[in-house]
Amino acid sequence: MKYGAPFLAVIALVLIAWLGSLIPGMQYVFGVVFPYLAMAMFLYGFIRQVVYWGKSPVPFSIQTTCGQAKSLDFIKHNKLEAPDTNSQVVARMLLEVLTFRSLFRNTQARIYSGPKLTHESSKWLWMFALLFHYSFLVVLIRHMRLFLNPYPVCLDWLEFLDGIFQIGAPNWYITDICLVTGLVLLLLRRFCQTKVRYISLANDYFPLFLLLGIAITGILMRYCLRGNVDVVAIKQLAVGLATFQPTITADIASIFYIHLFLVCALLVYFPYSKLMHMGGVFFSPTRNMRNNTRAARHINPWNPDIKPHSYAGYEDEFREFMVDAGIPVEKELPAKQA
Amino acid sequence: MALPKLEELSRSVAEDPSMATGSVPTREWMDIPVVFKSGNYAYPAKKDKVEYLNSQKGLSFPNARVWSPEEDDWKLPENWKEIILNGLKERLDKFRSLKIFMDCCVRCGACADKCHFFLGTGDPKNMPVLRAELLRSVYRNDFTLAGKLLGKMAGGREMTVGVLKEWFMYAYQCTECRRCSVFCPYGIDTAEITMMLRELLHTVGIGINWILEPASNSNRTGNHMGLQPHTFKDNVEFLVDDVERLTGRRPNITFNRKGAEILFITPSADVFAEPGLYTAMGYLILFEALGLDYTWSTYASEGGNFGLFTNNEMMKKLNAKMYAEAERLKVRYIIGGECGHMWRVLHQYMDTMNGPADFLEVPKSPITGTVFNNAASTKMIHITEFTADLIKNGKLKLDKSRNSHIKATWHDSCNTARAMGLMDEPRYVLDHVVDWVEMPENTIREQTFCCGSGTGLNTDEIMELRMRAGLPRANAVKHVHDKHGVNMLACVCAIDRATLTSLMNYWNPDVRVCGLSELVGNAIVLDGETREELDDGLRTL
Numbered sequence: 001m002k003y004g005a006p007f008l009a010v011i012a013l014v015l016i017a018w019l020g021s022l023i024p025g026m027q028y029v030f031g032v033v034f035p036y037l038a039m040a041m042f043l044y045g046f047i048r049q050v051v052y053w054g055k056s057p058v059p060f061s062i063q064t065t066c067g068q069a070k071s072l073d074f075i076k077h078n079k080l081e082a083p084d085t086n087s088q089v090v091a092r093m094l095l096e097v098l099t100f101r102s103l104f105r106n107t108q109a110r111i112y113s114g115p116k117l118t119h120e121s122s123k124w125l126w127m128f129a130l131l132f133h134y135s136f137l138v139v140l141i142r143h144m145r146l147f148l149n150p151y152p153v154c155l156d157w158l159e160f161l162d163g164i165f166q167i168g169a170p171n172w173y174i175t176d177i178c179l180v181t182g183l184v185l186l187l188l189r190r191f192c193q194t195k196v197r198y199i200s201l202a203n204d205y206f207p208l209f210l211l212l213g214i215a216i217t218g219i220l221m222r223y224c225l226r227g228n229v230d231v232v233a234i235k236q237l238a239v240g241l242a243t244f245q246p247t248i249t250a251d252i253a254s255i256f257y258i259h260l261f262l263v264c265a266l267l268v269y270f271p272y273s274k275l276m277h278m279g280g281v282f283f284s285p286t287r288n289m290r291n292n293t294r295a296a297r298h299i300n301p302w303n304p305d306i307k308p309h310s311y312a313g314y315e316d317e318f319r320e321f322m323v324d325a326g327i328p329v330e331k332e333l334p335a336k337q338a
Numbered sequence: 339m340a341l342p343k344l345e346e347l348s349r350s351v352a353e354d355p356s357m358a359t360g361s362v363p364t365r366e367w368m369d370i371p372v373v374f375k376s377g378n379y380a381y382p383a384k385k386d387k388v389e390y391l392n393s394q395k396g397l398s399f400p401n402a403r404v405w406s407p408e409e410d411d412w413k414l415p416e417n418w419k420e421i422i423l424n425g426l427k428e429r430l431d432k433f434r435s436l437k438i439f440m441d442c443c444v445r446c447g448a449c450a451d452k453c454h455f456f457l458g459t460g461d462p463k464n465m466p467v468l469r470a471e472l473l474r475s476v477y478r479n480d481f482t483l484a485g486k487l488l489g490k491m492a493g494g495r496e497m498t499v500g501v502l503k504e505w506f507m508y509a510y511q512c513t514e515c516r517r518c519s520v521f522c523p524y525g526i527d528t529a530e531i532t533m534m535l536r537e538l539l540h541t542v543g544i545g546i547n548w549i550l551e552p553a554s555n556s557n558r559t560g561n562h563m564g565l566q567p568h569t570f571k572d573n574v575e576f577l578v579d580d581v582e583r584l585t586g587r588r589p590n591i592t593f594n595r596k597g598a599e600i601l602f603i604t605p606s607a608d609v610f611a612e613p614g615l616y617t618a619m620g621y622l623i624l625f626e627a628l629g630l631d632y633t634w635s636t637y638a639s640e641g642g643n644f645g646l647f648t649n650n651e652m653m654k655k656l657n658a659k660m661y662a663e664a665e666r667l668k669v670r671y672i673i674g675g676e677c678g679h680m681w682r683v684l685h686q687y688m689d690t691m692n693g694p695a696d697f698l699e700v701p702k703s704p705i706t707g708t709v710f711n712n713a714a715s716t717k718m719i720h721i722t723e724f725t726a727d728l729i730k731n732g733k734l735k736l737d738k739s740r741n742s743h744i745k746a747t748w749h750d751s752c753n754t755a756r757a758m759g760l761m762d763e764p765r766y767v768l769d770h771v772v773d774w775v776e777m778p779e780n781t782i783r784e785q786t787f788c789c790g791s792g793t794g795l796n797t798d799e800i801m802e803l804r805m806r807a808g809l810p811r812a813n814a815v816k817h818v819h820d821k822h823g824v825n826m827l828a829c830v831c832a833i834d835r836a837t838l839t840s841l842m843n844y845w846n847p848d849v850r851v852c853g854l855s856e857l858v859g860n861a862i863v864l865d866g867e868t869r870e871e872l873d874d875g876l877r878t879l
Contacts (some may be wrong), residue, residue: 005491008870013714045370049441051702052437053434053437053438053748054434055431056430056431056432056433056434056436056437057432057433057434058433058434058435059432059433059685059690060650060687060690061686061690062435062527062530062686062757063686063757064516064519064520064525064527064756064784065755065756065757065758065759065784066520066756067759067761067783067784067786068759068761068762069712069758069759069760069761070712070759071712071759071760071762072708072712072722072723072726072727074730074764074766074768075726075762076466076760076762077761078581080761081784082759096523096525100523102520102521102522103446103448103521103524104446105520105521105785106388106448106521107451107452107780107785108451109358109451109452109457109810111351111352111358111359111457112352113349113352113353114348114352114810115348115351115352115813116352116813117457117809117810117813117814119778119780119781119785120780121780125446125447125448125655128621129523130445162817193447194357194360194361194362195357195447195450195451195462195465196445196446196447196450197362198357198362198363198367198462199367199445199447199450199462199465199467199468199471200445201445201492201493202445202491202492202493203484203492203493204445244341268668272482272483272484273484274441274442274443274444276441277441277442277443277444277523277524278440278678280438280441280442280524280527281442281523281524283434283438284435284438284442284524284525284528285434285435285525286435286516286519286525286526287524287525291758291759293685293686293689293690293715293716294684294685294689294712294714294715294716294718295711295714295715296715297689297690297693297710297715297716298689298690299662299690299768300690300691302432303690303691304651304654305396306395306397306651306655306658307395307396307655307658308655308656308658308659308662308742309394309557309558309655310662311637311657311662311663311666312588314558314559314560314637315637316567317558318559318566319568320565321566321567321568322568322594322636324568325567325568325571325572327567327568327571327593327594327636328593328594328595328596332866
């Protein structure tokens with residue numbers, strides 16, 4: 001159920017797009033209406049979520065320090081792991097967002113008889129994550145060629161680099177292979193690692209299946225069903241969508257509509273799911289705050305008005321003992337009756 | 339429940355089927371109810387303690403009653419569910435961290451084997467990700483669109499008494515050590531989750547005595563041990579006697595003295611029980627060697643803050659005494675003793691909650707002239723920063739050979755490491771006072787393992803749990819004990835000094851525990867001292 005239902009859901013989406021796009025007149029719905037709708041829902045959902053987060057204040061400065069703080073002059077400050085200034089925070093965040101710094105630290109614990117525990121470095125998850133995210137990013141950027149007319153020349157360079165091994169015809173892109181590999185590895189990890197399998201929800205399998213569906217349909221289009229795919233018509237539609245003058249000039253193969261519909265599903269699903277970690281990572285207070293809380297006061301907008309149990313109350317309760325013990329008091333004991 | 343024998347527990351940890359040893363439960367975690375039995379929970383707070391706290395201005399501790407986790411009926415208020423869900427809503431609106439941490443987890447599993455409770459118990463719900471899912475599942479169900487539409491399919495579940503009991507079980511099998519947050523790609527901090535869970539539980543009258551009694555003691559008497567002013571003074575004076583007996587110099591001490599330059603606040607355990615007592619003797623010797631113009635306070639006689647383990651209001655109320663006393667005594671600034679969670683509060687919360695401390699001055703060492711700009715706003719510095727600066731400037735006469743009976747290793751306390759970044763100051767000090775070695779990497783600095791009994795869990799009725807949770811720390815100590823003959827585990831945390839002692843007695847009986855200042859104090863050569871050879875340093879009888 002945890003992975004069966006999401007898998008079937010993706011199959012259902014494929015079928016809907018396949019059959020739907022065959023119905024005369026529905027091409028416009030799948031090619032124009034759904035993409036606009038999906039993009040609108042994505043933007044609305046994304047912004048709504050970020051605003052929802054932003055509405056709550058950050059009452060306390062709760063950075064996690066992963067290195068030596070700024071301290072005495074002769075103690076070497078770790079600027080990236082315990083940032084003291086805004087630019088150091090930016091550097092820490094860049095390292096996190098661009099290189100997945102925290103995952104790079106990952107270790108695997110093992111318990112042997114004895115008992116003996118070990119915590120060896122383990123970089124697999126970090127590698128799989130990098131593989132997937134960067135491949136996806138490059139594929140996404142490559143797609144800009146469809147939406148821009150004329151497109152910037154750097155896209156040519158990117159495509160050249162991406163296909164530099166010159167294998168197959170048409171020339172295979174490295175990122176196409178890496179994208180699928182990354183997704184499959186992440187999926188296998190979820191299936192095979194007992195702990196990860198146990199914590200996984202349907203919400204974790206669905207995006208993986210969906211992204212695989214997108215990648216596979218895209219690859220089919222480019223490498224296998226190329227003869228049926230009218231690239232010129234697709235480019236016209238894509239540019240039309242981007243310039244708000246969409247037209248569908250020819251029959252485009254169903255495989256294209258399936259690909260596009262799955263992308264639409266991803267856009268709609270994105271803001272309401274864990275995929276929002278893309279935005280959330282920038283908001284994480286343990287990472288994006290300065291570790292300078294003793295040097296500069298952090299303000300809590302709802303700081304409640306709470307006073308300590310007062311010294312006067314304390315002294316009233318214990319004055320006699322304090323005087324006896326020679327501890328100074330604010331108010332002396334009343335003079336004893338003779 | 340009796341603590342199992344060492345051999346028994348050793349075998350159990352490594353061989354009993356558990357998620358940590360590679361087995362998988364046959365049922366989904368949502369379908370496994372919690373079962374409370376003697377030994378797996380800390381005792382509920384006593385009714386009179388809860389009533390006392392509830393009577394204090396600014397605090398709310400409702401539903402004081404006699405109850406037991408082992409009984410079916412927890413005597414919850416009739417509208418408990420409404421209270422919990424409203425409480426969750428309120429906290430989502432107050433803490434951005436909670437929203438982010440609820441929404442961003444992708445269940446990558448990086449945190450799973452980073453938790454000492456998980457490694458020691460093998461219980462899947464002690465994986466940080468599942469600990470958070472206990473709350474996240476309820477959040478999804480009631481606060482997200484996907485959860486409202488798809489319910490269980492989207493990982494949502496309804497808030498039930500069973501879920502509430504599960505919260506109680508696992509919010510008190512987390513020491514808020516934040517090790518998992520170091521490894522999380524989004525910095526999700528389970529300490530925040532646990533703090534929210536504990537806050538919510540208190541709104542319906544669920545709390546443990548080992549936290550609420552110390553909290554109420556701290557509020558009333560100034561320290562968590564409940565020492566009244568004269569007793570507190572007596573205790574410190576005993577230590578003065580001991581220092582005089584050992585060194586021939588009698589440290590000059592004062593209490594609640596107005597106009598002193600510095601107010602000194604340390605965890606009260608340091609003046610109450612071994613081995614903290616020796617740490618406190620270390621402070622006394624250090625300050626005496628410097629002729630420091632400082633005072634103790636009986637009103638603010640607790641560095642630790644049991645409010646951190648309770649809720650933010652309690653934390654603020656207890657912490658507020660420090661500035662209140664500093665202002666009343668008209669000192670210039672405050673030096674804080676060795677304590678872990680105390681320093682999380684001082685570093686990350688105090689100024690925000692109870693500042694600005696504009697009646698104090700930026701700390702400046704009267705001995706070296708060093709200005710501590712890193713504490714320019716809170717005006718409170720750590721004893722180790724103060725000591726490291728003294729050593730650097732050659733202001734202490736140290737004889738390292740006085741610690742030659744010791745081969746030490748260094749335990750980074752969770753909070754000073756991960757919530758402050760105090761890592762190399764203590765190492766600098768150690769280099770000058772004792773022969774020491776590091777434990778294996780991945781168990782030190784920001785990756786340090788908790789003692790297993792922090793956040794108010796160092797109570798005897800859960801000793802097996804504590805020994806299990808402390809195993810990753812103890813095991814790293816065992817490694818350096820076997821390899822380098824380490825016989826002393828040094829730290830800067832009062833809870834550690836108490837809990838690591840039990841932990842070492844169990845797992846590594848040849849290793850003792852001390853505070854850093856004990857090693858410093860023992861190495862200091864006092865002017866005019868008449869110290870004889872002390873085989874066991876400040877511990878010599």
